[in-house]
Amino acid sequence: MAKFQISRRKFLTGASLGVSGIMLSGCDAFDSQLGMGDGLRSFLENANSLTYRAQRLLAGRDALAPEFSEADIRQPQRPNGVTAPDDDTYKGLLANNFADWRLEVTGLVEKPLSLSREQLQNMPSRTQITRHDCVEGWSCIAKWTGTPLSLVLDQAVVKPEARYVMFHCLDTIDRSLAGEIKYYGSIDLIDARHPQTILAYGLNGKPLPVENGAPLRVRVERQLGYKMPKYLYKIELVDSFANVGGGRGGYWEDNGYDWYGGI
């Protein structure tokens, strides 16, 4: 009995020393296991798909994001990420007030489209006052006006094998050895056809400013800001995003953010 007690005591002492050791040495103890592709990181990422499924199950297809009143618009929409693209193509389009800009709709569609700003604005529009939630933690309420993405998809006639909408943008978000990386991102067809998912060209009653994504940006109101690309020029219907960028569905996703971005 005495011997057993000593070993138990030793165990307890050792355990508490171990725990306090980890705490005192700081949390860099886990750094080497948490990079993209590391074992522990990959294991923990399994929870992302559980989180995604739970949100899909609970929110379904059509549950609406809360909408707010004019009185809740208390400030200009806070811009984030790229706010003034330095790309020659973009600057050229901007100089001409986007008269030469087109929205291409390609990929798994029966009728590829090339829409001018006027054509988009002549389609039925939706205006909504919603709260923009950035992954960083801040929120900002603004009024967005745009063309429901579902109308554009209907016009292009999506092929049955299409599963995702890939957004391609004009702004350079990063540079790699392979060259400039333009912003890209994706949502699935459920969110693409959600009634509040619009291609916005208006903000707070005025044309969309450059810092907020002129001439066109995505609004996906049940998800975080990084799921709403700005400076949009091409929509591509795909059955998989494995071959786009790093294969995780978007620029930020390829840098470690979860694909769904609903929490």
Add this chain to the structure above:
Amino acid sequence: MESVAMTQPSIGADATTLKETTLIYRQSRWTRLTHWLWAISLFFMLLSGLQIFNARPQLYIGKQSGFEYNNTVFAIGAENTTTGPRGYTEIFGHRFDTTGVLGWSGPAGQETSRAFPSWATIPSYYDLGTARVVHFFFAWILTATLVVWLVASLVNGHLRRDLAPRLDDLKRLPQDIIDHAKLRFHHTREYNTLQKMAYGGVLFVLLPLMIITGLAMSPSMNSVLPWLNEVLGGRQTARTIHFTVMLLLVGFFIIHMLMILAAGPINELRSIITGWYRTDPPAHDDKPAERSV
């Protein structure tokens, strides 16, 4: 198993008297298992949460963050002064210099502007995406553990027997406060009133509030439970509550550790690892006042 008790003689301070101490089986395997799962989850959630906070080290009251108006109630930041960069923490407009820990920290000569220092965040370097992976993984563990514990504690009677408040608890509260203040601990089968309040407060108030305010920050959950943020006072208020409850949980943890050290760490740790707890010997007849309830 619950009622099994072993009595064994042990030598007291006065070597001539042989005191009877009793080992009782105090904590069920469910209580012990869930306790350690919470400990691990909360450790990772705290440190990944501080990393997430670092991405936007301000807290606001209301539906949105005031950029053109002021609804900031808490902020950590860095500023340049004549004596070099300083870290500060601002609470309701009152600014405190927190250089070295909050706002401006790092190894000497390599300090950087960051709200919580690298030793307090996972990962230690700035990485919001990874912190979110860690945070949400353990959010599932924490929540599942809470559900398992609740069901097990309802079934095995832990809730009713050990945590449910009784009229008696109210009566002994003043004496409990005095005993704790004097660091005079009674080792009994039952929790004392302050213990019940602390454990019950964490399990039935703080952890549920943490989960609720966490969900309230989710734009997708806002479409499922649109009333949630209205009840809480807006998404940014929910975020502020989330942070405040974190502070309360850290406060609980510190007191929890101090109480364990003061009450006898070996005995307390044994009971939460093996379940077995050594209770006080029965009080002597000449000291009836110290008989524990």
